[in-house]
Amino acid sequence: xxxxxxxxxxxxxxxxxxxxxxxxxxxxxxxxxxxxxxxxxxxxxxxxxxxxxxxxxxxxxxxxxxxxxxxxxxxxxxxxxxxxxxxxxxxxxxxxxxxxxxxxxxxxxxxxxxxxxxxxxxxxxxxxxxxxxxxxxxxxxxxxxxxxxxxxxxxxxxxxxxxxxxxxxxxxxxxxxxxxxxxxxxxxxxxxxxxxxxxxxxxx
Amino acid sequence: xxxxxxxxxxxxxxxxxxxxxxxxxxxxxxxxxxxxxxxxxxxxxxxxxxxxxxxxxxxxxxxxxxxxxxxxxxxxxxxxxxxxxxxxxxxxxxxxxxxxxxxxxxxxxxxxxxxxxxxxxxxxxxxxxxxxxxxxxxxxxxxxxxxxxxxxxxxxxxxxxxxxxxxxxxxxxxxxxxxxxxxxxxxxxxxxxxxxxxxxxxxxxxxxxxxxxxxxxxxxxxxxxxxxxxxxxxxxxxxxxxxxxxxxxxxxxxxxxxxxxxxxxxxxxxxxxxxxxxxxxxxxxxxxxxxxxxxxxxxxxxxxxxxxxxxxxxxxxxxxxxxxxxxxxxxxxxxxxxxxxxxxxxxxxxxxxxxxxxxxxxxxxxxxxxxxxxxxxxxxxxxxxxxxx
Numbered sequence: 001x002x003x004x005x006x007x008x009x010x011x012x013x014x015x016x017x018x019x020x021x022x023x024x025x026x027x028x029x030x031x032x033x034x035x036x037x038x039x040x041x042x043x044x045x046x047x048x049x050x051x052x053x054x055x056x057x058x059x060x061x062x063x064x065x066x067x068x069x070x071x072x073x074x075x076x077x078x079x080x081x082x083x084x085x086x087x088x089x090x091x092x093x094x095x096x097x098x099x100x101x102x103x104x105x106x107x108x109x110x111x112x113x114x115x116x117x118x119x120x121x122x123x124x125x126x127x128x129x130x131x132x133x134x135x136x137x138x139x140x141x142x143x144x145x146x147x148x149x150x151x152x153x154x155x156x157x158x159x160x161x162x163x164x165x166x167x168x169x170x171x172x173x174x175x176x177x178x179x180x181x182x183x184x185x186x187x188x189x190x191x192x193x194x195x196x197x198x199x200x201x202x203x204x
Numbered sequence: 205x206x207x208x209x210x211x212x213x214x215x216x217x218x219x220x221x222x223x224x225x226x227x228x229x230x231x232x233x234x235x236x237x238x239x240x241x242x243x244x245x246x247x248x249x250x251x252x253x254x255x256x257x258x259x260x261x262x263x264x265x266x267x268x269x270x271x272x273x274x275x276x277x278x279x280x281x282x283x284x285x286x287x288x289x290x291x292x293x294x295x296x297x298x299x300x301x302x303x304x305x306x307x308x309x310x311x312x313x314x315x316x317x318x319x320x321x322x323x324x325x326x327x328x329x330x331x332x333x334x335x336x337x338x339x340x341x342x343x344x345x346x347x348x349x350x351x352x353x354x355x356x357x358x359x360x361x362x363x364x365x366x367x368x369x370x371x372x373x374x375x376x377x378x379x380x381x382x383x384x385x386x387x388x389x390x391x392x393x394x395x396x397x398x399x400x401x402x403x404x405x406x407x408x409x410x411x412x413x414x415x416x417x418x419x420x421x422x423x424x425x426x427x428x429x430x431x432x433x434x435x436x437x438x439x440x441x442x443x444x445x446x447x448x449x450x451x452x453x454x455x456x457x458x459x460x461x462x463x464x465x466x467x468x469x470x471x472x473x474x475x476x477x478x479x480x481x482x483x484x485x486x487x488x489x490x491x492x493x494x495x496x497x498x499x500x501x502x503x504x505x506x507x508x509x510x511x512x513x514x515x516x517x518x519x520x521x522x523x524x525x526x527x528x529x530x531x532x533x534x535x536x537x538x539x540x541x542x543x544x545x546x547x548x549x550x551x552x553x554x555x556x557x558x559x560x561x562x563x564x565x566x567x568x569x570x571x572x573x574x575x576x577x578x579x580x581x582x583x584x585x586x587x588x589x590x591x592x593x
Contacts, residue, residue: 047557058585059523061556068545071549073549
């Protein structure tokens with residue numbers, strides 16, 4: 001399991017209902033079931049990963065964030081997790097709304113487009129940045145909605161979501177040391193990780 | 205009685221229920237015989253039973269040789285020791301459906317007339333539904349002292365039974381695998397069934413459904429029905445791969461033989477279909493075919509619940525694993541997805557896999573390694589969650 005998945009698992013209380021949107025190889029689901037006693041389920045767009053997960057006894061269905069969340073009832077889950085995918089969905093704002101409709105909490109991670117290396121490349125070269133995180137050329141990239149940590153915070157404020165916890169994470173998933181200043185995190189964090197809740201979900 | 209057909213004299217392992225069943229159509233059918241096969245050993249806690257539901261023309265001989273044809277069981281590659289549905293671990297039950305012709309009460313069963321004479325039900329056999337089939341299965345499962353099935357598994361019409369089990373006896377199904385199936389029978393599928401039935405009706409040996417009186421069977425009509433249906437079980441890619449445009453080297457016995465004749469030679473695909481048709485009529489009863497295809501046509505889970513497909517699953521605690529096949533055009537993935545979404549609406553625990561295959565609907569009976577892995581993994585996961593070692 002990637003280090004940032006451990007950070008996500010650390011945000012999830014034991015014995016809760018979890019939907020992992022983009023569950024990949026199912027590592028987080030497996031961890032949450034075995035170590036936290038969670039009722040953890042997945043949605044995954046890559047059929048090979050779905051087959052592999054189900055063959056490991058994990059409850060995963062083929063689907064995606066844009067089209068399948070809408071079918072779940074309100075408050076079906078305690079947590080809805082979206083890992084490193086927000087920038088690739090068709091309608092990020094709608095996906096967040098759905099996540100916080102069907103779940104009491106949303107855990108969202110995404111690559112931060114505000115990282116200094118990206119800013120630098122665009123400034124110096126005048127071309128779309130290419131880094132290890134943003135590694136596909138503009139005409140091929142699935143990342144159609146990149147955003148910065150500050151952009152995401154603004155969206156949360158506009159939509160009325162409470163940021164219960166946030167952290168910057170580097171590409172390997174190690175927690176970055178920018179815990180106090182969101183502006184420094186926006187400059188030096190390669191990935192961002194947020195725990196959101198609806199205003200009407202009481203803080204515990 | 206038809207003495208020419210060995211199927212009518214064969215005896216099958218069965219339990220008789222003298223009180224019978226109240227059917228959806230209002231008719232009370234009694235007595236009801238339920239024929240079945242079991243594999244593996246029922247655990248002392250009776251918690252390791254898996255019910256396998258067969259498709260339209262299947263039967264209870266899922267993993268041992270067929271008593272009429274001698275061919276291996278229809279899912280012998282899936283059910284057995286060490287196989288994905290592992291009989292070293294699980295107790296597997298397979299039941300001939302109500303309306304069938306392999307020992308469970310159906311149109312070929314005898315009824316007692318008012319004057320005390322006996323004759324087969326024939327076309328007087330009441331219209332049954334998939335739910336009636338499931339109720340008959342439930343009689344046997346309860347008779348075995350099993351309160352909860354670890355899993356109910358089935359493909360095609362078997363998948364319809366799986367769904368009906370979950371809707372009718374939700375507390376008694378821990379895990380469910382509806383495979384290559386749909387929550388309702390589509391207009392296209394009803395249309396194909398109708399062509400099959402018309403082929404049987406058009407056979408002069410059909411005799412209005414009382415063919416046993418003439419010691420005949422509507423073999424030609426039933427064979428045509430099977431040939432047509434068989435095409436729908438395959439795919440264009442599978443037909444091309446297996447037969448292409450190849451012609452048999454020895455001229456077939458066409459309507460007009462001889463050189464230059466219209467039907468002087470036979471495409472391999474034609475020969476294959478004729479073989480499928482002719483072997484089928486030796487083991488299957490035409491009236492059963494009519495009764496069961498009609499039950500499939502009536503199947504519509506939503507309609508049974510005011511048009512809401514998710515309502516029968518409200519509050520379900522069953523773990524579902526829906527499987528479809530990419531080249532199945534009879535029960536396409538789009539219909540499986542409707543089912544998955546209906547289950548999402550009630551926040552059911554759903555796995556949903558589309559297996560990539562070019563073998564069409566029949567893929568669930570054939571060698572598909574990903575499919576095997578999915579079944580094995582899902583059942584192991586279910587057993588773990590059910591607390592079965």
